[in-house]
Amino acid sequence: MKVTTGAVGLPGTSRQNKTGSWRINQRPHFLHIRCTACDLCALCCPEGCIYGNGRNTYYSDYEYCKGCGNCAAVCPVDDIEMEPEKGGLPEGVFVFYDEEEFRHMSTA
Amino acid sequence: MVRKMLEGSQAVAQAVALCRPAVICAYPITPQTHIVAELADMVASGELKSVYVNADSEHSAASVCLGASATGVRTFTSTSSQGLLLMGEVLFNIAGMRLPVVLSCVNRAVSAPLNIWNDQQDSLSLRDSGTIQLYAENNQEAADLIYLAYRVAEDHRVLLPAMVCLDGYILSHAWEAVEIPTPKEVDAFLPPYSPLYKLDPEEPRTFGMYANPEVYTEARYMLQRAMEEAVTAIQEASHNFELIFSRPMPGILEEYRTEDATTVILGMGSLVSVAKDVADELRGQGEKVGVVKLVSYRPFPKEMVYEALKGASDVLVLEKGISLGSAGPLLLDVRSVLHGPHQPRVRGFVCGLGGRDVTRQTIKAALAEKELVDARFLDLKADLELEGMGQANRDRQPALARGARRKRAPRKEGINSA
Amino acid sequence: MPKGTETAHLFASGHTACSGCGQSLGARLVMRAAGRNIIATDATGCLEVFSSLYPFSAWEVPWVHSLFENSAAVASGIEAALKYLGKLDQVRVIAQGGDGSTADIGFGALSGLWERGQDVLYVCYDNEAYMNTGVQRSGLTPYGATTSTTPSGKLSFGKAQQKKDLPMIAVAHGVRYVATASVAYPFDLDRKVKKALGIIGPKYIQAYVPCPLGWRHDSALTIQLAKLVVETGIYPLFEYEDGKLVGVRKIGKKKPVEEYLRPQGRFRHLFETEAGKTEIARIQALADANIERFGLIEKPKDLQKPQDIIEKPAEKAAPTLRGFTPKELSTFDGRQGRPAYIAYKGKVYDISASPLWRGGIHQDQHLAGRDLTAELAEAPHGEENLAGLPVMGELLP
Numbered sequence: 001m002k003v004t005t006g007a008v009g010l011p012g013t014s015r016q017n018k019t020g021s022w023r024i025n026q027r028p029h030f031l032h033i034r035c036t037a038c039d040l041c042a043l044c045c046p047e048g049c050i051y052g053n054g055r056n057t058y059y060s061d062y063e064y065c066k067g068c069g070n071c072a073a074v075c076p077v078d079d080i081e082m083e084p085e086k087g088g089l090p091e092g093v094f095v096f097y098d099e100e101e102f103r104h105m106s107t108a
Numbered sequence: 109m110v111r112k113m114l115e116g117s118q119a120v121a122q123a124v125a126l127c128r129p130a131v132i133c134a135y136p137i138t139p140q141t142h143i144v145a146e147l148a149d150m151v152a153s154g155e156l157k158s159v160y161v162n163a164d165s166e167h168s169a170a171s172v173c174l175g176a177s178a179t180g181v182r183t184f185t186s187t188s189s190q191g192l193l194l195m196g197e198v199l200f201n202i203a204g205m206r207l208p209v210v211l212s213c214v215n216r217a218v219s220a221p222l223n224i225w226n227d228q229q230d231s232l233s234l235r236d237s238g239t240i241q242l243y244a245e246n247n248q249e250a251a252d253l254i255y256l257a258y259r260v261a262e263d264h265r266v267l268l269p270a271m272v273c274l275d276g277y278i279l280s281h282a283w284e285a286v287e288i289p290t291p292k293e294v295d296a297f298l299p300p301y302s303p304l305y306k307l308d309p310e311e312p313r314t315f316g317m318y319a320n321p322e323v324y325t326e327a328r329y330m331l332q333r334a335m336e337e338a339v340t341a342i343q344e345a346s347h348n349f350e351l352i353f354s355r356p357m358p359g360i361l362e363e364y365r366t367e368d369a370t371t372v373i374l375g376m377g378s379l380v381s382v383a384k385d386v387a388d389e390l391r392g393q394g395e396k397v398g399v400v401k402l403v404s405y406r407p408f409p410k411e412m413v414y415e416a417l418k419g420a421s422d423v424l425v426l427e428k429g430i431s432l433g434s435a436g437p438l439l440l441d442v443r444s445v446l447h448g449p450h451q452p453r454v455r456g457f458v459c460g461l462g463g464r465d466v467t468r469q470t471i472k473a474a475l476a477e478k479e480l481v482d483a484r485f486l487d488l489k490a491d492l493e494l495e496g497m498g499q500a501n502r503d504r505q506p507a508l509a510r511g512a513r514r515k516r517a518p519r520k521e522g523i524n525s526a
Numbered sequence: 527m528p529k530g531t532e533t534a535h536l537f538a539s540g541h542t543a544c545s546g547c548g549q550s551l552g553a554r555l556v557m558r559a560a561g562r563n564i565i566a567t568d569a570t571g572c573l574e575v576f577s578s579l580y581p582f583s584a585w586e587v588p589w590v591h592s593l594f595e596n597s598a599a600v601a602s603g604i605e606a607a608l609k610y611l612g613k614l615d616q617v618r619v620i621a622q623g624g625d626g627s628t629a630d631i632g633f634g635a636l637s638g639l640w641e642r643g644q645d646v647l648y649v650c651y652d653n654e655a656y657m658n659t660g661v662q663r664s665g666l667t668p669y670g671a672t673t674s675t676t677p678s679g680k681l682s683f684g685k686a687q688q689k690k691d692l693p694m695i696a697v698a699h700g701v702r703y704v705a706t707a708s709v710a711y712p713f714d715l716d717r718k719v720k721k722a723l724g725i726i727g728p729k730y731i732q733a734y735v736p737c738p739l740g741w742r743h744d745s746a747l748t749i750q751l752a753k754l755v756v757e758t759g760i761y762p763l764f765e766y767e768d769g770k771l772v773g774v775r776k777i778g779k780k781k782p783v784e785e786y787l788r789p790q791g792r793f794r795h796l797f798e799t800e801a802g803k804t805e806i807a808r809i810q811a812l813a814d815a816n817i818e819r820f821g822l823i824e825k826p827k828d829l830q831k832p833q834d835i836i837e838k839p840a841e842k843a844a845p846t847l848r849g850f851t852p853k854e855l856s857t858f859d860g861r862q863g864r865p866a867y868i869a870y871k872g873k874v875y876d877i878s879a880s881p882l883w884r885g886g887i888h889q890d891q892h893l894a895g896r897d898l899t900a901e902l903a904e905a906p907h908g909e910e911n912l913a914g915l916p917v918m919g920e921l922l923p
Contacts, residue, residue, distance in 0.1 A: 002581075003323055005206050005304055006207070009582070010583060011586045013583050040712070046543060046748070069746030070745070168596065168598075168602070173603060177603075178603075181610055309588055315591065316590050
């Protein structure tokens with residue numbers, strides 16, 4: 001990693017951090033039955049990880065979805081359900097520790 | 109080049125105007141206000157095409173300069189005393205973000221008690237902030253150091269805020285003959301500001317990020333290295349200045365009659381003029397006295413200070429400040445570099461606080477001091493009673509007994525021995 | 527990328543906000559509305575911490591965070607620089623901050639920005655406490671809320687002061703456009719941001735953003751709570767332009783404040799004691815005052831104005847009591863269309879309207895036009911039956 005003068009950062013680099021790794025027990029399931037493409041799920045997602053273009057096309061990018069449940073709560077036609085996590089979470093970014101160094105620091 | 113009779117604040121204002129800052133933002137405080145009022149006049153008359161912003165506080169004034177500088181333009185602010193302390197937090201921030209904001213500090217005492225007169229406690233107390241500090245001996249230097257400050261601050265090896273310090277009232281409100289260069293001469297010395305990074309929708313950047321322990325140390329290390337580079341940048345710029353303006357520019361320090369001096373007086377700002385007078389007087393009596401004027405306090409030019417002082421046997425540091433609980437800040441810095449094979453005695457004196465005049469008598473009293481002091485307050489008034497201190501106690505200013513070491517018993521073998 | 531979503535990700539995914547964070551949503555919606563040609567500032571707080579951990583930045587627009595109390599001042603400097611560069615008509619300046627940095631520590635700098643009349647939109651993300659440092663009360667923490675520095679306990683029911691009315695303070699400064707918004711109404715927030723950016727001069731938007739961690743509610747309730755706070759009247763959504771109220775978001779069906787308070791841990795203490803009910807009532811009164819003040823509920827058209835109700839009793843002045851001799855009373859016997867009066871204990875009552883006195887006779891026994899004091903004493907009912915009957919006068923001896 002490079003430390004720039006004044007620690008000035010580059011835009012949009014947060015995308016390297018796959019926050020989908022945070023999910024514990026639930027994620028949204030888009031039924032694609034009654035969707036009216038109102039766009040509310042995409043608008044109300046704090047992660048901005050819901051995409052869609054037209055009826056029954058909306059989906060959540062599970063790389064970033066934290067499983068908060070707001071999309072399911074906000075859908076006016078109940079076309080999103082929270083389902084149990086199906087596993088296969090992405091790897092989060094371990095910026096801070098070299099794996100070896102981390103083990104070395106551990107007292108376990 | 110035009111020679112004018114100018115008040116110190118006018119000299120600074122005219123120098124700033126020649127550097128054409130895009131944004132000027134300040135808050136009034138005595139005794140710097142003349143500078144910013146002068147600049148406001150120039151903007152109002154159309155003579156200076158800056159955007160002039162009246163701040164709601166010094167903290168905001170420095171913040172406005174931060175924002176403008178981050179947007180990629182040249183900025184200026186000016187303050188004193190409490191105002192400098194209030195913008196202290198922002199100066200650390202500006203330095204950390206590597207933005208070349210230039211400001212003038214018209215040195216004034218700090219409260220409490222309240223006092224509007226000159227000393228250097230204000231700027232000295234921000235020596236850790238990462239701001240370059242250049243001290244002017246006279247009005248000519250006050251103006252000249254402005255051009256130097258912009259040039260060095262904006263140097264890509266440096267990219268730090270720079271503060272030109274001039275003694276309140278003694279310089280700011282005194283009239284002296286000052287040479288003011290032409291715009292063409294200034295442009296030859298000072299190129300337009302070309303930022304390394306800036307806030308621009310065409311090329312977005314994120315400023316002022318949050319840094320975990322994993323990277324913070326490196327960021328601060330880079331600041332320290334930038335300060336070291338600044339010594340080189342100041343020297344180069346000073347040589348260039350002398351070529352273009354045909355005038356001396358001791359950007360780092362100036363040595364006055366130190367060639368064979370056994371006693372050297374070191375100081376910053378206008379008191380150096382008095383010290384030079386004392387040196388001349390004593391030289392006339394056959395004493396080998398010289399003066400070192402330190403211009404760049406931060407970065408502290410360790411090697412150059414060492415070289416200038418190593419030949420002396422006795423160094424007296426006179427300063428208008430005190431790091432309460434320790435010694436004078438300048439004394440501490442000077443002592444820290446004198447640990448080579450030549451070890452002059454370095455002693456520290458506090459004078460000129462709250463506008464008390466530093467006279468030849470003041471300096472001679474320092475020269476007459478025998479003890480190895482590091483924060484001897486000169487000119488304390490004997491006829492003032494100090495509550496809580498008996499007469500015997502009040503003049504007790506402890507000296508450091510160097511060389512007196514306690515003898516230690518040899519270590520016993522035990523659990524903690526290697 | 528689907529149409530209309532180009533700016534939806536100017537605040538990028540991968541930020542480390544809590545799951546369900548209202549502020550991250552607010553920031554994303556503001557950036558979405560504002561577009562690329564902006565420079566944004568931010569104060570110290572959750573938003574800047576979770577969006578700018580070096581080297582990861584969630585900001586696709588130029589952005590600067592300086593200190594806690596100077597977001598408005600830094601924005602002032604950016605505006606001044608853009609003015610110098612002649613770019614102020616192309617590039618907009620948006621200053622951001624949480625409620626603490628806006629209402630408290632940054633209040634002076636904000637006032638300075640407004641007083642100078644600079645062309646900056648200030649967006650305050652109001653999650654009603656200093657969240658990043660562990661939920662301490664701020665000037666915008668609402669009445670009765672528990673925070674770590676206004677905890678509820680035997681001697682306390684939470685914060686004892688109401689929210690500092692920042693929007694009205696903005697109006698008093700002459701801020702050209704002042705609006706409140708809520709992340710539950712994203713289109714409304716979008717419209718307000720766009721409208722603000724089309725106005726030259728200082729603008730202020732205060733956006734209500736729930737905080738699941740700080741308020742202790744389920745992360746899936748972020749949008750719902752942001753809706754309830756509006757539907758109860760606790761957080762009225764309004765717009766002022768150049769000092770005049772130009773718009774309010776009306777409430778369809780008013781919800782009681784309990785519905786909003788109950789799901790949040792920070793208000794739970796209000797439901798645990800009798801004294802808590804008084805506090806809830808106070809909060810309800812505050813909400814009702816907002817509804818009244820901003821006219822948030824439509825009144826039906828045929829509803830009488832309060833003045834009508836006051837006027838009628840004045841018309842209905844009590845008539846002066848008339849004296850009836852027994853002979854005169856006997857003419858009011860209820861026959862042949864005449865009114866039916868009876869006398870009881872000296873007063874004359876009109877019983878014409880009573881269905882039990884058809885034709886002036888009651889129970890085939892008692893006749894109208896007479897003094898029935900003695901007969902009523904023997905009746906299976908008491909004098910309570912006379913209550914409500916118009917009194918026409920007195921029976922003279």
